[in-house]
Amino acid sequence: MAFSPEDLKIMDSIIKRYPRPRSAIMPLLHFVQSKAGYVTNEGIELIAKQLELEAAEVTAVSTFYTQYKPSAIGEYHVGVCTNTLCAVMGGDAIFASLKDHLGIENDGVTEDGKVSLEHIECNAACDYAPVVMANWEFYDNQTVESAKELVDSMRAGNPKPPTRGPNKLVTWKEASAVLAGLNDGLAHEGVQAGQPTLLGLKLSKEGK
Amino acid sequence: MTKLAPVLSAHWDEKDSFTLEAYKRHGGYKASEKALAMDPDAVIQLVKDSGLRGRGGAGFPTGMKWGFIPQGDNKDHYLVVNADESEPGTCKDTPLLMANPHVLIEGCIIACHAIRAKHAFIYIRGEVTHVVRRVNQAIADAYAAEILGKGVDVVLHIGAGAYICGEETALLDSLEGFRGQPRLRPPFPAIAGLYARPTVVNNVESISSVPAIVMNGAEWYQSMGTEKSKGTTLYSLSGHVVNPGQFEAPLGITLREILELAGGVRKGHKLKFWTPGGSSTPLFTDEHLDVPLDYEGVAAAGSMLGTKALQIFDETTCVVRAVLRWTEFYKHESCGKCTPCREGTWWLVQILRDLEAGKGTEADLAKLLDLCDNIMGRSFCALGDGATSPITSSIKYFRDEYIAHLTNGGCPFDPVASTLFVGAGA
């Protein structure tokens, strides 16, 4: 794919956020993913050109961070937390069943290109364990069954909404644009907090 | 009397708590007005007097950190907020930013004023799309309301999956567009941080605590907590408990007290081990239920308060499996820069996998501990040290369980028993 003049303008505006251009390398890589789905060579070379870097320097950065993908992944990228707490509480079982259900391994993509699967590390939602992320949106308190239903809904083209997130799950590319710092206007959607987040406050108000 | 003291979390239960309107409804941005009218040094003194200490894990006094920034040096200064919350078990900054991003922005304005910075960066981890939206929108709204852009600019920088970027110098390298690997110190960030300029790096919760301190005064803040650990903080309870969640309480509360509030360990089970402050802090057991959860109390008991991430595991949990999984995490997140952490975590995983599978001998435990000794204090940064904590502490408390794996020829635990949906037909 080619980057349009409009894309280049956006990239320029990302660079302008920072006192020094090189700082923009990470949001630019997210932006490349929002257009190409993963970090393409074209994207690397474009970033290198814009930041006056060698392509090797961009590669060095893109391969350091696990959210930058070296090849195409699903429209919905599903991450199952298998760090200790989530794993013990069901994450391992969820991950195993999703692999089986989707017929793919870790880092695999379904043939229809809809869903990819990755076991992920702690995603800072331990009070909602076991946690599943899709395009880095929260799906809290999952079970094997709920996770299967989730990926089935994705493959059917009508993904279930996140538990703490916008009213509708956005695609991988759309989420990548958000991670490039672009505003998709959905910040006001969804809850302000889930029940565990509010537990202490609630108990306090009850005088406990 | 209530043990809890919601300050940061006081208004999270309002549906629109994340909006500028809601924030202002409860006096939002009054603290920054007040602070901007103060001499910067007075703001630093106020924060020093409050006793606020870093909530990212190390507990360094926040006011003192601000005081290290050279004044009158005619250089740009920077504030960098560490919102790269990734330590296993830690889940406080993420809900805070989802529910009330404006308190962080107001904290940034005050801190920038104090350290004479015009630029703040919020480095948020990239795996939380909706939190990114909320913070980005809050920044946009603050600009639209001319709260930002008149003396202080805030830039949201979004990470891309690297635990090591929670280490402040790795975070700075990452923010400058490099691989997120820790830097040599000295120079310390206060002298040469972002772009080699004087820089303060603070945790989200630390900076978010500042507006209330400015509004209510140091004495008010001092009145909460313990002798050397002042104020309130977010304790994040997770795992095998009836009601997990966030509990904002004065420092010094005990796990026993929090568990009582949360309805205790899940029905029919008992506490086996827990982390006081994330996976890098040595494990505690039911012996430690009454340890005051402040910086000194936890340290005296042999661990660290860390991020106050209280991960609770009951007796259905295999400690070897738990430790292996954390070790795999450290191996995955080791940046690769230094030998002990890069090669050591890689080797630790292999030994632990064998042990969990019941392969090996008791001599392997000695090897494991010696290997930890060769990593601890030998690595470039604290990641390597943290990797050894669960191993050494678990062998200290549960040596017999390791040996049981060997005599049993494998893990004696049923993994289904520890799941949340056990008995639900999973």
Added chain:
Amino acid sequence: MSDVAVEMITVVIDGFEVTVPKGTLVIRAAEQLGIQIPRFCDHPLLDPVGACRQCLVDIEINGRAFPKPQASCTIPVETGMIVKTQLTSTVAEKAQRGVMELLLVNHPLDCPVCDKGGECPLQNQAMSTGQGSSRFEGVKRTFEKPINISSQVLLDRERCVLCARCTRFSEQIASDPFITLNERGALQQVGIYENKPFESYFSGNTVQICPVGALTGAAYRFRARPFDLVSTPSACEHCASGCDMRTDVRRGKTLRRLAGEDATVNEEWNCDKGRWAFKYITAADRLKVPMIRNESGELVEASWPEALAVAAEGLKAQKSAVLVGGRATHEDAYGYSKFARLALGTNDIDFRARVTSDEEREFIAAHVVNSSTTYRDIDKADQVLLVGFEPEEESPIVFLRINKQFRKRALKVISIGSKESIAVEKLKAQFIKVAPGQEAAAVSSQNLTDKSVILVGERASESAGLLTAVAALAQSSDAKLAWVPRRAGERGAIQAGAIGNLLPGGRPVSDATARNEIAALWSVNSLPSNIGRSTSEIIAAVHSDEIGALLVGGVDPLDLDDNHSALAALDKAFVVSLEIAPSEVTSRADVVLPVAAVAEKSGSFLNWEGRARSFDAAVNDSLNRSDLRILSMIAEEMGTSINLGTVTAATKEIATIKDWQGERSKMRSVSALAQPNLSTNEALITSWRRLLDLGTLQEGEENLAGTARQTVAVISEKRAQALGVADGDLLKISTAEGFVTLPALIENIHDDALWAPRNSRGSQLLTKLNAVHGEVVTVVRA
């Protein structure tokens, strides 16, 4: 000599006091005491990184101990510091053993098939600091082995200990960050961007500083064991930078060359040409026996006495002149110089086998002779002005030195030229863009100080009036001036008087006292007093029958402008050729006398600073003789003695010659030419030789050639639009003499200019176009 007094600090290491300058790292203070702390990532010329953790020691300062061992490669000494290394601290000792064990966990231990075996810091330190046996029972990390990261450099990631020396060198020293650390954690690995190989002119240094066998050079791979090599300190013959080198020979065959250490010149670095272009020494077609042309016009082998007799007779029979290329050693150039004056009785000698001018010859006599500008002046300069000089291409170590100061203190660099070069970009230099031939005015408008350095290249002779302007600027500003030729022998040839207007020691031929001094030294009554002919004048004189014989040593006539005329002169004259290999000269010569290559003889070069770079023969059993020995024999045969039977004799004699203290000859001003009018399809050509090109000393080095920069014709955006071409479209560039066809590259170049490499594959401008700088060429879409 330092400008400020350095504060000294005394510390105690393992119970011994040592006093070192403030800022010294603990690891180096220990070296002062002979205490070797093991290390991998540490390198004195790279920024400390503290990555490998092999050098951990215990430290206390004023009674306060660090809670954990510290990396001695990152900590500067402090007053009151007490250091305990592995020799006196069990903690440090265990820490080091622990790190070594971890380094070996994933190392393949394939020393028996590794080039580094026998000279490997990992191997050595595993012996000193490692365990006898491994406790590791798991599965080692594996990678595909080895992978080419350029045609010359191979990477074995399994052997790599991730010390980041190579990546730091590439970034910090060469400013070529084409290799980087990629991936993370245990998967971290050195790598390139997949579409851009490690094609840095300095890539070989990474092979040399790799502390394991992870980076190897294709040229040396599997060729030898270090303990089978005989190493000889040597000097690089490829350019005038003057690198200290080491030549490794096994059974008479040069197998490897390494950068030597000389803090004042090349530090510890060299360029890839110096490192990897040496096959010419062992080329199959090396000349081994003398040849003479028989009556039927064929070159046939002859005995030495026979060949010397024919040579002597031919040179004696007619007026003769000497052409000696810019690659002769100082001693050999001295031999040619003395031979011309004594045996041939002429000042018709010129070492300049390239495009030159009379203006340049006068500039040399007035400003290059006895010039004392050095690398150190670059270190101290407030700004450096580059004129007709591309340091990265034409004197790579000069580039590294400028780059070092640029990175260290943002040294201001100004470059006057027509095309912005890669080096100009890397140095963030102020690029003053002028049309080819119009440089003089730009030079005149510079404001320099007495702290500035002007580095002017040999190509300045290609623009009339440019050297005049440079000399005037140096005089008015008091800036330091240095002339940096490309070839290794040029500065020595000047000192030796191998040019028509100078005698040895910088003595003007025109000065009677100068002539008398040298005549006395050489024990003759007088020396010829007229200014000798230049290279082009000598060739013209052959055509006009004023000169009948030529003594030619190490000249490629294709390096001259009007090379058709030069070849015709060689055809016409009686030619005695001293050469190492067949060439356009030997094929036309009447007598061919084989001579020694640099590696086969001793001698010295004077680098651009005028600093002697002496070397011994690396190949000891060569039968080849140095030029001056053969010249001595011809002279004897002619009945004149030049008394230079050995290099030692020449060195001794040269040492007695003091630099000329009298007045230097003046330089006559030359005016710049007006810029010619150009039609739409015309451009002014400009060019330089790239470091890696078709140079004869690089012949046969295919791996090296694979890393050369692409051959392109550079035009401006404006011209590209006018021609309707994009990058990669072919351009036909022609003159009355011929044409070349090259892919276009649109870059920052003067709109009137077209740049192409001077001597690269497909772009041999001298032979194809007879145009290299400032001439009008026609440019059209091919």
